[in-house]
Amino acid sequence: MAVLRRLLLLLSAAGVGLSSKVAGPGSSSSLPSPLLPAQPRGFVRVSESHYDHTHHTHHHHDPPRHPHLATANASTTVFLGDTASLDCTVYDLANQSVSWMRQVGDSLTLLTWDSNTYHSDDRYELVQSEEEEWQRWRLVIRGARRGDGGHYRCQVDTTPPLVMNARLTVVEPRARVVEERGRDVREKHYNSGSRIELRCIIDRIPFPPRAVTWRRGSTVLSFNTSRGGISVKGDANSGFLSSRLYVTNASPSDSGVYSCWYYNYTFDTVTVHVIAGENWAGLQHDALPTNASTSSASPSCLTLAACLSCLTWDNRSYMVLLVSAIVGLIGLCGSR
Template structure:
């Protein structure tokens, strides 16, 4: 018998004794056998009700353990174009009151705290934190706008459980590639023209997002925006393959047009070519191209860029989008 049962039995005995005393004081006498029978019935009732109470009490307080927090099974690593916005997601299921943090792994395997719950600790306005939640899950999304090359690296989401839940994510920043090419699609460092001919330069740009940033041609520190009958610029792009192609035209070339010309994608990347205009006989075409690592080469007549439509002169900087063939290898 448990202590509680014993206590209740004693109380019942006392109540029975008090009942007998009351009856005796009132002049009512009971046989001893009837008194013992009443006490026995009370003890039997206590024993049965106690057993039933124990079972009910045990069933009432039995609960299944709540599920532990766990991370969504996903690959959090991302590739993003230079200048775009990078997002890293950390989704946690069955979270109760545990905090969630984003950190960045530095050289030497040290960790720098970026965010903790709703607080941002990095002193960089490009960083933001977006919180979302649904049925049984919460998501902490780290956002980095205008991504720079230096933002690439290893990041970590950590949930303050015991032991901590950890999600590692790699951020890869894709830098644009700009190449000045000849008609055959090969890189070129120098181009030679006769006086009076037409200068025609072209560059291809890949690994870029769409809509793209601006493409410009420069000669020295001067941005070329031809608004006379001497020149024009065309830009075409293919969003599916993620590349742009641009051409620069200068008619009636003169020795003063010689120099270094650069094709720029925004301020991120550029390539250049040196143009030599030689005084002499009038020529309608290209005289010499010099690809990297060679002394000279003859002009190529393969119509690789036959899809281009010649810009009507005079022309301001022209910007159009079409579906060109894939860029040369």
């Protein structure tokens, strides 16, 4: 009987439960039910983040993020006729509105508000782009004109408003008709039969440049003619063009106002005079009329010399001057 009890205790310790009653011979008492093993208790797992935010005595919170601009001022330079872009980049914008305005004096003109454009000129356009932390509001002006230059403002609708000022500079090209030494010239004279040569310098331009044309009056001159042509050379590093116009065997009919044009943006003019040969010689040498005879000229010269010799010699300060004048006139009369 003792052996049986030990066996039951070992089975109970091993986790085997017996619900039936075992009675020994000659005994009316029942065996007690074996004791069930205690159930293991589970561990409570606490994550590090849960511990930091729930059980730690000090709580750490990120400060609230407010909208701010990438820069407070911006300047952009563009060549006349090119596309201008003004960028306004805002970080942590949230739900605030962004607008572009143009400032003229003390007045502001609304150009865009959020994604809406209020300018009547279709050259103005708003282009939006964004990343995780920023949004860019780009004001685009196609075909920049002289009047587009000035001050612009990007504004974020916060309290107080965030403002970025931007200045747009439009660079205008310059055309100059110059002489051989590179100085500006307004008139040029040519002898009949000679070659007309005009030079024009255009600077403050982008590359590749636009077209250069020459005109006489309202007539556009062609690049290649039987009497000459037009050449154009450019220097991208210096940002200028040099154009030359050639016209051979010039005649008085080639006289007129010549103009050098850079696209339709700017021009300069020069007046060309082509003089017939005989008149040109008269203009150059200041000759007397051909019907003037030496016989009629000589007495006049001698008479003038005699008159000069009759002048008073009292004032010696004129002595050298009078002698020089008399000698010169006698020589002139003798040559005729």
